[in-house]
Amino acid sequence: MILPVRRWSEGGRQVWQRAEELGFHAAYTYDHLSWRSFRDGPWFGAIPTLTAAATATSRLRLGTLVTSPNFRHPVTLAKELISLDDISGGRITLGIGAGGSGFDATALLSGDEEAWTPRERADRFGEFVSLLDRLLTEDAVTHEGRHYSAREVRNIPGCVQRPRLPFAVAATGPRGLRLAARYGQAWVTTGDPKIYETGTPAESVAAIGRQIDRLGEACAEAGRDAAELDKILLTGFTPDPKRPLSSVDAFVDFAGEHARLGIDEIVLHWPIPDSVFAADLAVFEKIATDGLAQLGG
Template identity: 45%
Template sequence: MSMRYGIVILPQDRWADGRRKWVEAEQLGFDHAFTYDHLSWRSLAGEPWGSTIVTLTAAAVVTERIRLGTFVSSPNFRHPVPFAKDVASLDDVSGGRFTLGFGSGGTGFDAFVLGQQALSARQRHERFAEFVELLDALLRFEAPDARAGETRGADVEPPYGISFDGTWYTAHEARMVGRAAQQPRVPLVLAANGPKGLGLVAQFGQGWVTTGAEGATGEEWWRSVESLSGRLDDAAEAAGRDPGSIDRYLSVDSGGQYALQSVGAFEEIVGRASGAGFTDVITHWPRADGIYAGSEDVLSEVASRFVRS
C-alpha cells in the first residue's frame, strides 16, 4: 500500500482566510485534512481558536474529495450523546468523508478550563474506554421504524434507545437524529501508547494514531515509534485481529522535528515512517511564526513531489 498523506490546519484563522487552506489542501492532493479538537492548545492558549465541529462542517461544504477529521477529540469537554450527534451530522454533510480521531485527553489547558479535577492516568484511560464504548453504540444504533414497529439494530424495548450507566457517563434511552453517511459507523482512529489503550484500538479502531513517546526526541523518538507499532501488532493478535487491518497514522511533527522544514527532511521522515509500518503520515500547515513555523512554498513543493505522485 502506498503512503497516504494528511495535513493539520489549526482552527485559528477567520473563515475568510481559513477557507483557502482547506480548499488548497484538497487541490494539493492530500488524502485527509485534520484540525485539533481543543478549546485551545498549549502555547497558543492566548490566541484566537475556533470551534472544531463548525470549522470541519464549513470545510466539508467547500471540498469534495478529501477526508476530514479530528486530530484528536477527547473526553475532556465532551459527552458521548451530544458528540455522537455532531459526528453523525458532520459525516452526513461531508458525504461520508469524516474520520474521528479520538484519545484519552491530555492534561493541558482544556483538561481544567471547565473546573475539572486532575485525573490520574488510570482514570483518564477508564474514562476514555467508557466514552468509546458508548460512542460506538450510539453511532451504530439504527433507530427503529416506529410505523412498522421494528427495532432494527438494537435489542431494546419501547420507546427505543441506548441506555448506559457507567462510572463516567450515563445515558437514558438516547437516540440518534438522522444517520451518518458511513455504515456501520464513522471510522475511529484511536490515539494510544499504553497497553490498555492499544487494546482498545484493537477492539474498536479502524486506525491508530501516535505522536510517539512523550518527551523523546531524535533517534530515541524513532525507537519509541517502532516499538509502539510492534506492541500494536501484539495487541491485535491478542484480540484475534489481523494487525494489518488497522491503519497506522504517525504525527511526523513530533519528536522535536517539523517535517516541512525542508523537502529533504520530509522525504527522510516519510521514508522512516514507511519502514516502521505506518500507512499514513500527518504534518501541519506552516504557520507564520512559533510552533510549526515554515514556508508554504515548501508545502507546495512537497505536495508536487510526494503527495500527488
C-alpha cells in the same frame, strides 16, 4: 493538520480548499478549547470548522486529531458526528484520545474539583469510546456507566459510513492500545514523548517501531490482524520536529523510514507564521505535490 486559528472569512476557507487542490488525502484539525502557545489568540471550534470545511471541499477526508473526553460527552458528540458525516457525504474520520492535562482538562472544573488522575482519564476514555461506538451504530441506546449515561438516546439515521464513521485511536499505553485494537480503524501516534526533547531521530524511529509491535500484540489478543488498522503519525512531536518540512528531500527521507516501519499516513502541520509550526509554505506545498511522487505513489 490545519489548526483552527484563522477566521473563516480571512483565509480559513482558502486553506482547506488549497489542501484539496494540492492533493492531500485528508485534512484534520485539533479539537481543543485552546492549545499551548495559541491560548491567547484566535481559536475556533473543531466541529463547526469541519462542517464549514465539508461544504467548501468535495474529496478531502476530514477529521479531528484528536478529540477527547476532556470537554466532550458521547451523547452530544455522536449527534454532531452523525450530522457532520451526513453533511460531508461520508468523509469524516474521528481521531480520539484520552486527552492531556492542559487547559481542556481544567476548563470545566468547579473550584473544589481536581483534575482527573491518569487512571481516571484512562477509565473515562475506555467508557467514552465503547459508548460512542454504540451511539454511532445503534438506533436507540441506554447506558448507565460509572462516568457516562445515555437514556433512550436516538441517533437515527446513523452515519453515512457503515457501520459507522472510522475511529483513529491515539494510544501508546496498554489500555489505549487495547481500545485501538477493539474499536479502531486506525491508530495514531505522535512518537515517544519521553525522548522528544533529548532523543535522536534514530531513537524515535526505534520507539515508534516498538509501539507498532505492541499494537500488533494488542490486535492479536483481540483476534484482529494489525494490518486492518491504518497507522498514522502526527509529526511535530518527535526529535528534530522541523526536519520533515525543511525540504522535499528531508520529507521523503523522513516519510520513507517511517513507511518502512509500517506507518501508512504522515500528518504535517500547515505552516503558521511566528509560531511553533512556522515553516516555508512554498516548501510545504512542494512536499505535497512532489514528495509523494518521490516516495513511489
